Structure formats: structure tokens, C-alpha cells
Amino acid sequence: MPVKHPKVAVLLAAYNGMRWIEEQLASILGQSAVDVIVHISIDPSTDGTEAWCAAYAATHPGVLVLPAAGSFGGASRNFFRLIRDVNFEGYDFVAFADQDDIWHADKLQRATQAIQARQVDAYSSNVTAFWPDGKTHLLDKAQPQVEWDFLFEAAGPGCTYVLSKSLADSLKASMLDNWQLLQGVSLHDWYCYAYARSNGFRWYIDPEPSMDYRQHERNQVGANKGLSPLIARYKTIHDGWWFNQVQLIANLVGQGTDPFVRTWLTLRRNHLLRLSFSAWHCRRRVRDKVFFFCICWVTALIGNKAR
Structure with a gap:
């Protein structure tokens, strides 16, 4: 009621x-x-x-x-x-x-x-x-x-x-x-x-x-608007932070053993390339789906600092 x-x-x-x-x-x-x-x-x-x-x-x-x-x-x-x-x-x-x-x-x-x-x-x-x-x-x-x-x-x-x-x-x-x-x-x-x-x-x-x-200078995470936040987002991915968080959260919430998640969770090159083709199912906004696809490919090809 x-x-x-x-x-x-x-x-x-x-x-x-x-x-x-x-x-x-x-x-x-x-x-x-x-x-x-x-x-x-x-x-x-x-x-x-x-x-x-x-x-x-x-x-x-x-x-x-x-x-x-x-x-x-x-x-x-x-x-x-x-x-x-x-x-x-x-x-x-x-x-x-x-x-x-x-x-x-x-x-x-x-x-x-x-x-x-x-x-x-x-x-x-x-x-x-x-x-x-x-x-x-x-x-x-x-x-x-x-x-x-x-x-x-x-x-x-x-x-x-x-x-x-x-x-x-x-x-x-x-x-x-x-x-x-x-x-x-x-x-x-x-x-x-x-x-x-x-x-x-x-x-x-x-x-x-x-x-x-x-919005102010002390925002831990502010409005994602314009080119600068996009560059900042890429930097966190290249530095390894974002993918590390994906792995940690997936395991914490019990998704680490899911058949789909297991195909990419170790984030090796072939896994990232495979994950890129699931971009439509991994982000909500169209722009973010495209960005996700590109990031998977770039990371697979040049790696990130944390790996």
C-alpha cells in the first residue's frame, strides 16, 4: 500500500x-x-x-x-x-x-x-x-x-x-x-x-x-559537458583507473562469473576487441556507445598504464 x-x-x-x-x-x-x-x-x-x-x-x-x-x-x-x-x-x-x-x-x-x-x-x-x-x-x-x-x-x-x-x-x-x-x-x-x-x-x-x-572547482565529478571532460575521461581510461573500477565493481556485485562478463573481464587485447562489439548493450547514450567502442579498440591496441 x-x-x-x-x-x-x-x-x-x-x-x-x-x-x-x-x-x-x-x-x-x-x-x-x-x-x-x-x-x-x-x-x-x-x-x-x-x-x-x-x-x-x-x-x-x-x-x-x-x-x-x-x-x-x-x-x-x-x-x-x-x-x-x-x-x-x-x-x-x-x-x-x-x-x-x-x-x-x-x-x-x-x-x-x-x-x-x-x-x-x-x-x-x-x-x-x-x-x-x-x-x-x-x-x-x-x-x-x-x-x-x-x-x-x-x-x-x-x-x-x-x-x-x-x-x-x-x-x-x-x-x-x-x-x-x-x-x-x-x-x-x-x-x-x-x-x-x-x-x-x-x-x-x-x-x-x-x-x-x-558546478565549481571542488567538484569531485562534475558536469560531463564539452571537450575537456571527454579528454579527462580518456586520461582515466589510459591510466587504467576506469577499467580497474569496472573489474572491481563487477566482482563485488557478483557478476564476475557471468558468461558474458567472463569473456572480457581480464581485459586482454582480444577480450577488449570482443567487448567493443557489445557497446550498444554497455552504455545508454548513443555518444557514449560510440566512445565505448573506440576506447575498447584504442586500449586493445596501445594498452593502458595500469596493465
Whole structure:
């Protein structure tokens, strides 16, 4: 039966966020038609983020700050800590949040209604990227999902993710079983999407933007727009990072023994050439399918630094 006024645990990873976090928290606490509790985990910061969040939580019952847990060294490990340490009992849904975005007032209402109406387990959406000079750009991640996209890309920005409690509980249990290996995963949103799809959970990607996605010099992963990000993406592939992440995530989510995955998982030259012809089943957007095909061939012919 649909939950009319769902309770949502929002997991917010913070680090040196004083410039933006107050505006973001206001947009989260102002969500319509849901009950929200924000759980904040802070990577040790130098701009006073810890003290400010503690003071804010003292005057806002809907905000809880987790105890200090040392340095995470990146947003991914910070989010994994949040999933591990936040108790999901009593919640209907779990959502991820960055410290520097601005959520639309109906973001969680739209997400929770979509999950219930479509009978899916997870939701993500397009976003509107915006820059300090006022420029905006729609980031379209809502192309139809394909058979193997989850092993090669996320479902969009993790800050749009909303998970059913059943998926969140299953994800947490698997993470605890693989905690040490999980520390090598660089992008939590990619891993969470791969886990869900690998384990039969259904995912909906909403073409309607649910938030404004702030672009600035500290973005760990920003808007993939223009030539520069494409060059940066190629560099991570040539350096071996991307294919290493593919291998790690495939094994972590239990796909390493799948007959299709086994044909290319060792990433030898002939395996990459074979994988290139499956490009249509490995990425969602047409441009990315073409890029994937080319990268497989280039890597097969000239290799990458990590191999």
C-alpha cells in the first residue's frame, strides 16, 4: 500500500562545505509531503564545517551529525560510512545528498511517488547544472537502460538517488560483507546502481530534473559537458583507473562469473576487441556507445598504464 507521507533518511557527505551547505540544508528540510531526517558525515575539514554543522543540528531537530570517524579521502568512502552507520529502521526510503546542490521542493515527493507508482526499488533523475556566472545546462541521464550499462556507468549523479528501504537494507548487508574490498571503489553512485541492477532491483531514471547541480572547482565529478571532460575521461581510461573500477565493481556485485562478463573481464587485447562489439548493450547514450567502442579498440591496441 502506498505510503502517503513517507519518512526519508537523507545521507549527506560533507567536506569543507561552508560556502554552500546552509543553502542545501534549507532545500532539503523544505521538502514537501515527506518527513525528512538528514544524517551528516563530515570528512575532517579546515573551514569550520564540523562546528557549524554541530551548531545547526542543535537548533534543527531534523538534522543529525554522525560522530567523527577520521579521514575518508573522498566522497565515496564517506557515503559508504553513512550507509553502514545510519540505522534505517523506521524509514521508508533512503536518499543521498551532496553538500553543495539545491534541491527542488518536490524532489523527494516526486521520487517516492515514482518508486511506489512504478513499483520499482530506486529512483534517480536528470539535473540542471549551473555555474557561478549564471549559465545552466540540462544533464540528460534518462536514456533507456540497457542490459549491461550498470557495469560501466552510474544511473546519473548520486545526489539524485532515492532507494527503497528494502534495497537500502540489502545494499548495506552486502557492503558489510565486502567492506575491505569496497574501499577501493571510487564512485559510490556507480557501485550502488550496479549492486541494485545485479540483484534484481528495478531502477527508474526520471527525465525531469529534480535539483540544481552546482558546478565549481571542488567538484569531485562534475558536469560531463564539452571537450575537456571527454579528454579527462580518456586520461582515466589510459591510466587504467576506469577499467580497474569496472573489474572491481563487477566482482563485488557478483557478476564476475557471468558468461558474458567472463569473456572480457581480464581485459586482454582480444577480450577488449570482443567487448567493443557489445557497446550498444554497455552504455545508454548513443555518444557514449560510440566512445565505448573506440576506447575498447584504442586500449586493445596501445594498452593502458595500469596493465
